[in-house]
Amino acid sequence: QSELTQPPSASGTPGQRVTISCSGSSSNIETNVVYWYQHLPGTAPKFLISSNNQRPSGVPDRFSGSKSGTSASLAINGLQSEDEADYHCAAWDDSLNGVIFGGGTKLTVL
């Protein structure tokens, strides 16, 4: 598997809780940390959070990361309009011996 699987789109209203999934395999998500990136159009992607909830300073705790087996999830509580962005998951793949990304999920705040 050369790419992790994400839904192409997700949406929610302000204040809602939204989750974005990332599906992989035993050679990537099951055995390695998953990283989530937030990407606003025209800007550089930004590391958001990991599956063990490591986060850079400045990232609000409304964002949380988790994984179970071969799947990982990004959860956003208290959705805000500024959260509208593309979200990408990534992990090291032991079989490919490289980093693989998901196709990205476009989050729309309705």
Added chain:
Amino acid sequence: QVHLQESGPRLVKPSQTLSLTCTVSGGSISSGDHFWGWIRQPPGKGLEWIGYIYYSGHAYYNPSLKSRVTIALDTSKNQFSLKLSSVTAADTAVYYCATRQFSSYVFDIWGQGTMVTVSS
């Protein structure tokens, strides 16, 4: 705080070599804290890891691109570079330089990205 800036030609002809440079400020590429790498995003598609290099000069490449990619360091200029040979339209993408933490696989600092189009 480390800052990265990509530079290079925006238009490359098919079969030619794509060459980009990433200038690093606020930190040294000779430190052992990070790997120095490249990631791209074709229009309408997801991110794709190209490769990265350590200050020792040891480079790691995406197996799907390995035969065409070279990443190198220029410590005198505090820059690192990407060369991708025999390009086709499929190599049209926004190219980002980014740092990978030594102790994990997270890309923690990214450049703004530069759009490169492969076309005759």
